[in-house]
Amino acid sequence: MKFIRGALLCAVLALPVQTHAQETINLTVASSHPTVVPWVGMIQTHFMAKTDEILAGEGNYKIEWNEAFGGQLYKANATLTSVEEGITDVGWVFSFLEQAKLPLSQGSSNAPFATSNPPLLLKVMEDLIENNEAFKNEWEQHNLKVLGLTATDLYDFYLKEPISGIEDLDGRKISAPGVLGNWLRGTGANAVDGSLPTYYTDVQTGVSDGVLSLALGALPIKLYEVAPYIARFDGGAVFSGAVAINRDTWDGLPEEVQNAMIEAGKYYTESHGKDLVERHEFALNKMVELGATIIEMPDGETAKWVNLLPDIAGEWAGPLEERGIPADAFLAAYMEGLRAAGASPVRDWDK
Structure with missing residues (x-):
């Protein structure tokens, strides 16, 4: 009898374990500027890497990034429309060159020398894009979701x-x-x-x-x-743009992936601000x-x-x-x- 029970237990243990398959999501990420430009390179090393790290911890989703940095898909005069129209899913939008479509985003540039502290500037802009409806809508009306912000050094x-x-x-x-x-x-x-x-x-x-x-x-x-x-x-320092994702792409992502990207975007913004200070004198x-x-x-x-x-x-x-x-x-x-x-x-x- 003990032999039969033992045999049954071994048979149960030998059954294949049913595991939840990890889903792969394909996304294109692009920019007009090359990755040697620090805030563009940090899209790879901070935003993408942090998103991947968070998702790996959950184990349910994995992003397959199709990278097209350095003007492979579009030039500096098309950073907004390229994200808006889905030419890329994720991209850095260069607000300096979008005076007509992003007028409020030119505010810091038209009030120059207001601060020489990039992290402080980014903190203020992050608060504005979250809580100032006019500023928030200025970006969202172009079919995109802002994930991270960029500024300049001096x-x-x-x-x-x-x-x-x-x-x-x-x-x-x-x-x-x-x-x-x-x-x-x-x-x-x-x-x-x-x-x-x-x-x-x-x-x-x-x-x-x-x-x-x-x-x-x-x-x-x-x-x-x-x-x-x-x-x-x-x-x-002045506000220079944002890492953004096409809204249609965003709406099609699982909530877990969206949350990971929001967290990664905040990490990117904070890290970018610190990097601006540390690298300025070095450069x-x-x-x-x-x-x-x-x-x-x-x-x-x-x-x-x-x-x-x-x-x-x-x-x-x-x-x-x-x-x-x-x-x-x-x-x-x-x-x-x-x-x-x-x-x-x-x-x-x-x-």
Whole structure:
């Protein structure tokens, strides 16, 4: 009898164990910029990796990422429409070049030098995109869901020839992306529309005499080779865009995957902010090692630059208000958010 019971037990144990099959989800992730640009590379190393890590812990879903970084699917002028139309499922949207479609997203760029603290800026913008209905709807009306935010490190001028102060830019052609061309008004410089993928060639071919750019973008594209003089102003950080997912794709994902991506997006935003601070000085020092020369500006020169500018915040907000877009309220919420978090803007653009 014991033999029979033992045989039955062995037979039961020998039966195949029924396991729940892990479902694979195929998603395309893309960008206009290459992964050597830090915030794009961090889509791989932080957003995607964190999503994968969270899902692996649950064991129910796995994402098969089809990667198309560095302009394989679209260029810098099509980052919004490419996510909106599903050319990519996930992508970095470069808000600087979307002034017409993302007007409120230009607020920080039209209120320059409000903060030189990227993590603080990102925290304020994260709160706004979650709680300011106008800002949230501005993004969601384009058939996408925002997952993570990006900002810039600090802006300086990368030039063919040195300057001793802001007034020396008078008459020079300076490349800058979209709305940042406004920062040159009052200086006498002529803005040339451009972005990181075009800067090197712009300067090399004489399209421009230099670039208004950030260290973390200038280093990987080797801008210092053609514009070796870095006039250091430590211009304030601004909001630059978002990692977003096509809304139709999003709605088709299981809730577990959505939650993983939301958590990964917050991790990406926080890590990106810290990275901006840590890498800024490193990038400047590295460019000096590679042959660049940093020109420290005299005390008060940054404030002098800011005060040369017209009321670009008011000029930006006025036409939007006429169209029924609450730019004044958004600007006030942005500036108040910064001040409440401890920032001391060089100029109170909302007042």
